[in-house]
Amino acid sequence: MLSYRHAFHAGNFADVLKHSVLHHVLNYMTEKEKGFSYIDTHSGAGMYKLQDEYAQKTGEYKQGIGKLYKAPKLTPLLADYVALIKSFNTQALALYPGSPAVAQYHARKQDSARLFELHNTDISLLEQFCDHWKQASVFQKDGYAGLVRQLPPPTRRAVVLIDPPFEIKNDYQKAVDAVIKAYKKFATGTYIIWYPIVQRHYIDTMEAAISSSQLSNVMKVELCLSPDSEQYGMTGTGLFIVNPPWQLASELESALPQLKTLLGTEQSSYTLDMLVPE
Numbered sequence: 001m002l003s004y005r006h007a008f009h010a011g012n013f014a015d016v017l018k019h020s021v022l023h024h025v026l027n028y029m030t031e032k033e034k035g036f037s038y039i040d041t042h043s044g045a046g047m048y049k050l051q052d053e054y055a056q057k058t059g060e061y062k063q064g065i066g067k068l069y070k071a072p073k074l075t076p077l078l079a080d081y082v083a084l085i086k087s088f089n090t091q092a093l094a095l096y097p098g099s100p101a102v103a104q105y106h107a108r109k110q111d112s113a114r115l116f117e118l119h120n121t122d123i124s125l126l127e128q129f130c131d132h133w134k135q136a137s138v139f140q141k142d143g144y145a146g147l148v149r150q151l152p153p154p155t156r157r158a159v160v161l162i163d164p165p166f167e168i169k170n171d172y173q174k175a176v177d178a179v180i181k182a183y184k185k186f187a188t189g190t191y192i193i194w195y196p197i198v199q200r201h202y203i204d205t206m207e208a209a210i211s212s213s214q215l216s217n218v219m220k221v222e223l224c225l226s227p228d229s230e231q232y233g234m235t236g237t238g239l240f241i242v243n244p245p246w247q248l249a250s251e252l253e254s255a256l257p258q259l260k261t262l263l264g265t266e267q268s269s270y271t272l273d274m275l276v277p278e
Helices: 012-031 054-060 076-087 099-104 120-129 143-149 171-185 200-211 248-263
Strands: 037-040 048-049 095-097 112-116 136-139 158-162 190-197 216-225 236-242 269-276
Touching: 012 158, 012 216, 012 236, 012 248, 037 099, 048 054, 048 216, 054 095, 054 248, 076 095, 076 099, 076 112, 076 171, 099 112, 099 120, 099 158, 112 143, 120 136, 143 158, 143 171, 158 171, 158 236, 171 190, 171 200, 171 236, 190 200, 200 236, 200 269, 216 248
Parallel strands: 037 112, 037 158, 112 136, 158 190
Antiparallel strands: 048 095, 190 236, 216 236, 216 269
């Protein structure tokens, strides 16, 4: 299919949750001098212009990063995330960094990135974005299969983001299967699976597969703007995080209520659970 373009959704509430967590995880990785590998199975374009026709057509960023950009007294997790976004902008909010740009922000000379993308337009934009990033390798290949081939990394330290478009329903199962296979080769990496909440039973299936697998130390976090519905449309977003940094839970405990207040309504909700203990 490959019709999905993240440019329509860049900076929305799902990106806020996903990238604030990714930023925290990568910041934690840089606390040690030893290098790490960043592997992104569905990288997108790298950077997004919020004034282009795609972002303007949906305006989703206005209800996401747009509401946080000038918000006062943010929790540490969200304040750090907004500072990251501001580092790519001079004054007004014009650019939104995708996950490769978030990774590049943290990358040191001892760190490497392996970025996968299949979409013909986005792969060209991603290659342009990474043109001067010597430690980054860009592949127009299936990210699920590519992930397993990259493990274990030479430094034995890695952060993996699995962020498919979920254009096809089996992406829910493929994302979990990819982490389970990767974990068997490299159990100490940090793995982040992003997912949209459109129909709850797909998430229940993912959760059951994770709980019955060999995965351990798995956190689940969700931010739902509206209750689950059988109607078409994304009501919420979530992450499964394998081997999260130890401070992440306490940071999210503070950040999630604020995200609900700033981005949601009285019907909005959030959850934070340790799905599988260590």
